Amino acid sequence: MDPNVLHNLSYGMYIVSSNKGDLLNGQIVNTVFQITSEPVSIGISINNKNLTHEYIESSGHFSLSILDQRTPLSYIGKFGFRSGRTEDKFKGTNFIRLQSGCPVVLDNALCYVAAKVVKKLDCFTHTLFIGTMIESKMLKAGVPMTYDYYHQEKHGTTPSSAPTFIKEEAPGAKKEVAMQKYRCVVCNYIYDPAVGDPDGGIEPGTPFEKIPDAWVCPICGADKTQFEKAD
Ligand code: FE
Numbered sequence: 001m002d003p004n005v006l007h008n009l010s011y012g013m014y015i016v017s018s019n020k021g022d023l024l025n026g027q028i029v030n031t032v033f034q035i036t037s038e039p040v041s042i043g044i045s046i047n048n049k050n051l052t053h054e055y056i057e058s059s060g061h062f063s064l065s066i067l068d069q070r071t072p073l074s075y076i077g078k079f080g081f082r083s084g085r086t087e088d089k090f091k092g093t094n095f096i097r098l099q100s101g102c103p104v105v106l107d108n109a110l111c112y113v114a115a116k117v118v119k120k121l122d123c124f125t126h127t128l129f130i131g132t133m134i135e136s137k138m139l140k141a142g143v144p145m146t147y148d149y150y151h152q153e154k155h156g157t158t159p160s161s162a163p164t165f166i167k168e169e170a171p172g173a174k175k176e177v178a179m180q181k182y183r184c185v186v187c188n189y190i191y192d193p194a195v196g197d198p199d200g201g202i203e204p205g206t207p208f209e210k211i212p213d214a215w216v217c218p219i220c221g222a223d224k225t226q227f228e229k230a231d
Contacts, residue, residue, distance in 0.1 A: 003166045011147035011164065015065040015079050016044055017095075017103045018055035024090045024103045027052045028080030030147045031163050032064060040133040042115050045126045045163045051084040056129055060117045061102045065109035069143040072199045073154055073189075075108055077219035081159055081187045098135060111138045126163050155195060157188040157219060182208045183230035187220035190230055 017026035031045040044062065046053045056062050067076075079089055094106045104112045115131025147164075150156040158165050179193035191197065191211075196204040200218050202211055208227065216223050 006164065006166060009164070013067045013071070013076070013145040013147060013150050015067065015105045015109070016046065016052060016056075016062050017065070017105055018052055018059050018062045019097075019101055019103055020055045020058040021101075023055065024088075024095075025051045025055050025084035026065075026079055026089055026103065026105055027084075028076055029064075030150075035130060041118070041130055042113065042133065043128055043130050045123065045128050047126050047161045047163070049125075050161065053127060056117060059100075059102065061100050061134075062115055062117070062129065062131060063098070063102050063104040064113045064115070065105040066111050066113075067145045068108050068110050068140075069145040069149055071108040071145055073156060073218040074199065074221070076150070076154075076156060077187070077217070077221060079105075081220040100134070106139065109139055110142045110144055112136065155190065155192065157190070159187065179207055181230040182227040184217040184220060184222050185226050185228055186222040187217060189217050189219040191227065 011030040012032060014029050014032050015026045016029045017024065019025070027050060029044055029046065033043050035041045035043050042064065044064070046056065082089065090103065095103050096106060097103050098114055100114070102114055104114065113133055114135040116134050117129050117131045119130040121128040181193070182191040183189070184191070191208055193207050194204060196202040196206050197215070197218050198204070200215060202215065211224065213224060217226065
């Protein structure tokens with residue numbers, strides 16, 4: 001079996017949010033799909049260990065913010081590589097709360113959908129929550145970010161807690177003779193000198209050693225000391 005086959009499945013990039021009373025949390029999810037049109041029902045896969053899972057179980061609802069292709073990596077990192085157990089992800093984030101109490105993230109979102117959970121399926125490490133749409137709104141025009149775009153164009157990575165994580169997604173998997181790449185030990189982000197980090201003000205062609213010490217991992221915020229050679 002070749003697990004790389006699974007890289008050919010297509011996904012999007014979303015923030016799924018929910019609440020437990022006045023406690024709010026949200027996380028990046030790529031496994032989201034519409035199941036039926038009448039009623040409009042949507043499925044999402046959430047890791048059983050995630051705080052968002054606990055909140056969806058508690059409230060019986062979730063919202064889905066569909067991310068703009070131009071969403072910066074740092075924003076995806078905030079919702080994708082950090083836990084709501086150790087920090088309030090909604091601090092500094094533009095969001096609303098629906099009548100149901102469900103939070104909806106607005107920053108970098110093209111539109112949102114809110115759903116009420118009607119079924120759930122225990123799937124090993126994850127739960128497939130199925131919800132019917134109770135609210136939706138367009139926020140702005142734009143191109144939704146696909147999972148492929150996130151990986152290929154933004155050089156984003158996947159945390160091991162994601163349903164689509166593949167162990168063989170190894171750092172330095174693409175061998176090429178080039179400037180030394182560096183890997184973030186916290187989130188597996190690869191700094192590729194040929195690409196730089198334009199969102200973070202680092203021009204393409206900048207060797208890792210020349211990056212200012214104040215620079216941090218564009219995905220998880222780790223500092224330069226948390227990087228190692230990616231070979
Ligand atoms: Fe990182």
